[in-house]
Amino acid sequence: MANASPAGTDGRLGATDTAVTDLLIVGGGVNGAGIARDAVGRGMSVVLCEQGDLAGATSSASTKLIHGGLRYLEYYEFRLVREALQEREVLLRAAPHIIWPMRFVLPHDSSMRPAWMVRIGLFLYDHLGKRKLLPGSHGVDLTSSPAGRPLAGGFTKAFEYSDCWVEDSRLVVLNAMDAQARGAEILTRTRCDKAVRRNGLWEATLVDVNTGAARTVRARALVNAAGPWVREMIAKRTGVTVDKSVRLVKGSHIVVHKMFEGDHAYIFQNDDRRIVFAIPYERDFTLIGTTDLDYSGDPGAVAISAEEITYMCRAVSRYFAKPVREADVVWTYSGVRPLFDDASGNASAVTRDYVLEMDEPAGEAPMLSIFGGKITTFRRLAEEATEKLGKALGKDGVTWTADVPLPGGDIxxxxxxxxxxxxxxxxxxxxxxxxxxxxxxxxxxxxxxxxxxxxxxxxxxxxxxxxxxxxxxxxxxxxxxxxxxxxxxxxxxxxxxxxxxxxxxxxxxxxxxxxxxxxxxxxxxxxxxxxxxxxx
Incomplete structure (x- = not known):
């Protein structure tokens, strides 16, 4: 690649670059790592910097599902759901060690969504995207099915459908590993302090957060994949003005000791019309989540609140025969989702779709900023982003990531x-x-x-x-x-x-x-x- 002094996997900075890289990517979450992999595989030179660890923020704080998003159908997000459904099996083939099928049981509560509405939603879910590996949905008699045993009395009917589980932070690491193997330079614990346009290039100052060592990188294009810090990167680090914005939404999860046997998960309808998952986790535990709350603090200091713990305990206790108490919680984690601000009144209704904003003044180096997105569609986002960048730089390349496994996935x-x-x-x-x-x-x-x-x-x-x-x-x-x-x-x-x-x-x-x-x-x-x- 074009970089003069590539760093090793420990993420330390090398000498100041004398060459020019095609892309400087700021942010080592799933979107940044995905773009790095896609772009370097198309022949672009790439430097990626991440101020902390890979997947150190939002990308390791998900519900860890590769899913279409059944509830997004209620918001008429048909394009997003279709794309996500199609991606399930693409990703399943790419990394069958960290991604695997999971069945979800949705007990029917007649006081919530009517059965006919659920059936229509599941019919669309089965048919909006191509499905070859995953079985379709069907009804479940909870009075005779093992899935009914841990549930409270009164639930007699359920619906079952397929999605996939993912080790989210490992997904990010595998993308970064493959990008590096193909020639990208991956710098962790490295902050982009400032980036300015100069002589048709971006000139960025990168700082090792452990040692304070600084380095200048020159790039033909800048990719702002900073997640919850995307606006800060634009306003404070580059000085560029971009109209679009993000809405920061906090999602928290709790982990309790195993609540039920089996490798299926439950999806529960709450009385506020949100849904809460209860998922087998790490062999001995059950993962419960998530919340959707507007957030205005430091994304790096996000933490669960007592109210969120109470909310999730109450939501699942409506369904399980054995209630979940606050004292049962053995671990929690929280993350900030940088969702595209579509002016929705309810945080749960904010679109999970992504928007790619290209700032490209005449004669100046372009900057691509990423707003929104979800882990399931990261590969498609990376494809679209790389195509935009390739056009801007005059570097054509064919799409390839749909057919190439991630490291360790060639099973x-x-x-x-x-x-x-x-x-x-x-x-x-x-x-x-x-x-x-x-x-x-x-x-x-x-x-x-x-x-x-x-x-x-x-x-x-x-x-x-x-x-x-x-x-x-x-x-x-x-x-x-x-x-x-x-x-x-x-x-x-x-x-x-x-x-x-x-x-x-x-x-x-x-x-x-x-x-x-x-x-x-x-x-x-x-x-x-x-x-x-x-x-x-």
Whole structure:
């Protein structure tokens, strides 16, 4: 690519660029990573900077669904729903290790939407998008179905339909990994302090948030994929005036111990006409969410409120035989959705569609800003964004991401069960639970993690809970992980399963590795770094 000094996967800044890159992408969420992957695959040179960790904000705080959005039909968002429905199976084939089908059970409450309305909605849901892998919807008799057992009395009928689950933060990381493998430069913990137009280019100052080291990058186009900070990026970092805006909407989730058996999820209609999901989560838990509240604070400081916890507990307790109490909550997370401001009165009614705004004064370098969007349609958004940028830069390229798997997703026939069975045959020394977790997280890339190991002892330090040093090294070396939290809460959700001592030990490993990396840079001492598994 055109960059003079590419950085490694630890996200450190290199020397000042003397070359010019085609795209500087600001924001390492799903949209920024998706655009980086698409664009570099079409022959553009790309630098992406993210002020925190990849997927460190909105993209790791979703309900973790690849779905059409059944309730959006009520708002006549037919184009959005069709596009999202079509994307389910595209993404399922691209990453069958981190995306898999899930059935959703919708108990019918006659005081809410009438049965005929639900049936019409599900008919449209089944037929708006092409569906080859996912089964259609049907009615359920809750008096005889296992799905009725955890529910309160009085619910006799339900509807069942298909959508998909996704490990949202891993989806972002895999896009960034593929972009880097194709030549993009991915800089985490790197803030874009300022970007100005100069001599037909963007000239941006990037700052390493850990060291304060600064670097200037020159780019033919700027992509503002800053998510909740998109307006700040425009107004405070570039000084450009753009008419469109975002509406920040907070969505919070709670996690409780497992409420029901089975791998299906529930979708409940609340009395305020919103819906709340109850989803099997991390084997031992149930994920409940979400809320929709207008938000005006710092997106980086978003947190759940006591009222939101009460709201979700009350909403699901109307349906479950065993009520959910505030004291049952073991973990929460919140995120700020940067939705396109369509002037809707109700936060729940704000469109989840995306708008791409191109600022392109005559003779000046263009800036593309992204407003809105949802995780399900990120690939289509990236395609459309890359096409706009390609036209502006005079760089033609063909669409390609619909047919190319993400790292680890090249599983034959998207048959995860067959892949897992093969892993167990080739590595019979892996405990079943560990084999399953590693296969789910890394797909075919698990072989790069395991290397030539022939026993658990070959994987290095055993931190407990099925975590070994080889996995931490892989996360640091290949997946941009720099801290214990990066690994425990975004590359995985092991933070839910491991005790405080194990979490602290893992954090300490990453701390020592960063120190060893700094020592290498200042003194050339490679022995310590090699002992930490840090040499690439």
């Amino acid at each position: 034959a026939n998207a048959d995860f069960a067959g892949f897992l069975a093969g892993l167990k045959r080739s590595r019979p020394w892996l405990p079943d639970a560990l084999a399953y977790r590693l296969a789910r997280a890394y797909g075919t890339r698990v072989e790069r993690l395991l290397g030539d190991a022939k026993a658990l002892g070959d994987l290095g330090i055993d931190f407990g809970g099925g975590v070994h040093e080889a996995e931490l090294d892989y996360a640091a070396r290949e997946e941009f992980a720099m801290t214990g939290d990066d690994f425990l809460w975004r590359r995985s959700k092991l933070g839910l399963h491991l005790d405080a001592n194990v979490r602290e030990a893992i954090g300490g490993w990453f701390d020592r590795r960063r120190e060893a990396t700094a020592n290498r840079d200042t003194s050339g001492d490679t022995a310590t770094l090699r002992s930490m598994g840090g040499l690439r």
